[in-house]
Amino acid sequence: MATSTSGRTGSGYSDLPALLSRMSGDEKHSPAAVSTLDVLWVLYDRILHVDPARPDDPDRDRFLLSKGHGPMAYYAVLAAKGFLDPAELGGWNAFDSRLGQHPDRVLVPGVEIGSGSLGHGLPLALGTALGLRAQGRTGSRVVVLVGDAELGEGSNHEAIAVAGRRGVGTLTTVVVDNASDSYGWPGGIGERFSREGWAAHTVDGRDHDALHHALTDTRLDQPLAVIARVEPKEFA
Amino acid sequence: MREEFTDIVGAALDHDPRLAVVLAEISADRFTGAAARHPDRVLNVGIREQALIGVAGGLALTGLRPVVHSIAPFLVERPFEQIKLDLNHQRAGAVLVSTGASYDYPAAGRTHMAPGDVALLDTLPDWTVHVPGHPREFAELLRAALPGDDLVYLRMTERTNARPLPTGRGFQVVREGRAGVVLAVGPMLDPVLAATAELDVAVLYASTVRPFDAAALRSAALAAAPDVVLVEPYLRDTSTASANAALADLPHRVLGLGVARDAELRAYGTADEHDAAHGLAPAELARSIRAFLAIGGR
Numbered sequence: 001m002a003t004s005t006s007g008r009t010g011s012g013y014s015d016l017p018a019l020l021s022r023m024s025g026d027e028k029h030s031p032a033a034v035s036t037l038d039v040l041w042v043l044y045d046r047i048l049h050v051d052p053a054r055p056d057d058p059d060r061d062r063f064l065l066s067k068g069h070g071p072m073a074y075y076a077v078l079a080a081k082g083f084l085d086p087a088e089l090g091g092w093n094a095f096d097s098r099l100g101q102h103p104d105r106v107l108v109p110g111v112e113i114g115s116g117s118l119g120h121g122l123p124l125a126l127g128t129a130l131g132l133r134a135q136g137r138t139g140s141r142v143v144v145l146v147g148d149a150e151l152g153e154g155s156n157h158e159a160i161a162v163a164g165r166r167g168v169g170t171l172t173t174v175v176v177d178n179a180s181d182s183y184g185w186p187g188g189i190g191e192r193f194s195r196e197g198w199a200a201h202t203v204d205g206r207d208h209d210a211l212h213h214a215l216t217d218t219r220l221d222q223p224l225a226v227i228a229r230v231e232p233k234e235f236a
Numbered sequence: 237m238r239e240e241f242t243d244i245v246g247a248a249l250d251h252d253p254r255l256a257v258v259l260a261e262i263s264a265d266r267f268t269g270a271a272a273r274h275p276d277r278v279l280n281v282g283i284r285e286q287a288l289i290g291v292a293g294g295l296a297l298t299g300l301r302p303v304v305h306s307i308a309p310f311l312v313e314r315p316f317e318q319i320k321l322d323l324n325h326q327r328a329g330a331v332l333v334s335t336g337a338s339y340d341y342p343a344a345g346r347t348h349m350a351p352g353d354v355a356l357l358d359t360l361p362d363w364t365v366h367v368p369g370h371p372r373e374f375a376e377l378l379r380a381a382l383p384g385d386d387l388v389y390l391r392m393t394e395r396t397n398a399r400p401l402p403t404g405r406g407f408q409v410v411r412e413g414r415a416g417v418v419l420a421v422g423p424m425l426d427p428v429l430a431a432t433a434e435l436d437v438a439v440l441y442a443s444t445v446r447p448f449d450a451a452a453l454r455s456a457a458l459a460a461a462p463d464v465v466l467v468e469p470y471l472r473d474t475s476t477a478s479a480n481a482a483l484a485d486l487p488h489r490v491l492g493l494g495v496a497r498d499a500e501l502r503a504y505g506t507a508d509e510h511d512a513a514h515g516l517a518p519a520e521l522a523r524s525i526r527a528f529l530a531i532g533g534r
Contacts (some may be wrong), residue, residue, distance in 0.1 A: 017297050046414050058298075058299070066502070105326060105327075106327055111388070112297070113326055114321070114325050114326060117317065117321055119286075120290060120317075120321050122290075123286060123287045123289075123290025123291055123293075123294065123318070123322070124290050124292060124294040124297070124326070125292050126287070126291055126294060126324055126393065127292060127294020127295045127296075127297070127298075127302075128294035128295070128297050128298055129290035129294070129298070130279060130291065130294065130295060131256070131295040131296075131297065131298030131300045132278035133276055134256060134295075134300060135253075135298065135299070136276050137298075138320060142408070155286035155287065155290060155318070156287065158284035158286050158287035158290075159284075159287050159290065159291070161282070161284070162282065162284065162287055162291070172243055177479070188426055221251075222314055224376075
């Protein structure tokens with residue numbers, strides 16, 4: 001069994017602004033400015049069984065960042081949890097840095113997929129969950145993070161339908177909803193997942209306890225969708 | 237070849253726990269027995285070709301060996317970005333097995349033709365591309381691909397040569413000659429042999445066309461003449477750049493023959509009629525090869 005990363009490096013939520021500042025150069029960085037930060041923190045601090053000492057443990061949980069855009073929060077959390085040396089954050093986007101504007105699984109320890117092009121993470125997560133199931137590794141969860149606008153990609157709808165109908169209970173999709181989709185989903189995003197056979201919760205994406213409760217409400221024969229609402233994206 | 241495909245993969249599922257099959261309805265009826273025995277490793281995602289490749293990528297990331305199958309345009313062209321990102325970019329391997337080839341189902345029209353499949357995969361690194369010309373070759377190449385971790389494209393076709401040749405990496409010398417070199421890919425071998433029966437040309441055969449066997453082409457060109465004709469059952473000139481690279485330091489000429497690029501052929505009919513329309517039937521091939529090599533007669 002993999003061990004939790006909680007407390008491994010001694011870094012906590014309050015250390016994240018400083019880690020973000022290494023990348024942004026902004027001394028007064030607010031966690032609220034990054035839409036995915038709280039979800040990522042709760043996942044890595046309380047939910048995922050992953051271990052920076054054994055990033056390839058076959059029985060680890062998998063976290064797939066499908067929304068590869070704006071990965072500063074991801075890198076900050078990975079650094080806080082011991083997957084990255086915080087000193088590495090300062091060089092991000094440089095030619096010889098492992099950290100780019102979209103993460104690359106081949107370069108960054110603990111990163112499960114290379115992402116940036118939208119609509120790839122959820123089908124990959126479904127395949128990962130099905131692959132683990134076929135090998136009897138039923139103790140591992142597969143969690144994929146997507147954005148609400150990213151849900152427009154048809155590839156996600158293909159995977160949502162298959163996952164729902166096959167009852168892939170180890171699969172969780174977290175939708176960080178900052179209301180950036182131009183068209184949206186009648187009845188809400190959670191309703192769309194429910195119709196496809198998923199269990200779904202819509203919660204405040206800044207509320208750590210609410211996120212924790214929603215993320216732990218898994219079902220044996222139903223995938224789980226957690227819609228994490230955050231402040232609407234500000235368009236220029 | 238489709239019978240070999242079902243039989244070999246169905247049997248391999250029984251003794252190789254790494255193997256998984258991903259389908260998008262096409263040929264699902266041929267895997268019902270295997271699916272009943274291995275419900276977690278025979279996955280039909282329905283008519284969802286993006287999920288077809290994405291799921292295969294995820295399976296591979298967990299250590300399984302996915303075999304992915306559909307009709308060529310739906311397997312390669314529709315989910316091309318998934319092939320690029322969910323397989324290549326993730327360093328996830330898979331065996332893609334297409335059916336239909338360039339025009340095996342001429343009555344189905346353009347929607348079911350994918351003569352650009354190999355050219356498309358050429359835009360990505362690391363693919364091994366098999367274009368077998370006989371069911372026995374297909375069977376050998378498929379069996380060899382199943383235990384691996386790499387990226388393999390196997391292009392099934394219903395057009396086959398009369399006899400199989402041994403498989404394995406590299407081009408084979410089928411016949412020696414002096415006036416030039418003709419490379420026949422997969423099912424083009426018999427038409428090429430018919431077209432060149434009376435010509436003093438060397439004939440090479442490729443059932444595996446990627447990686448491109450530059451050394452074999454080069455030594456054939458040095459032994460004959462540095463005039464090379466490529467005869468491919470998909471888009472014309474797909475391998476012309478590879479041939480030019482193989483002969484880069486030699487004064488040489490290359491003629492690419494294959495499915496026409498310059499116009500969409502809106503026709504139904506038979507595969508033989510399509511061969512003739514694209515200049516790939518023996519008579520048209522003979523005319524093109526004679527003209528290029530300036531061989532007189534008839």
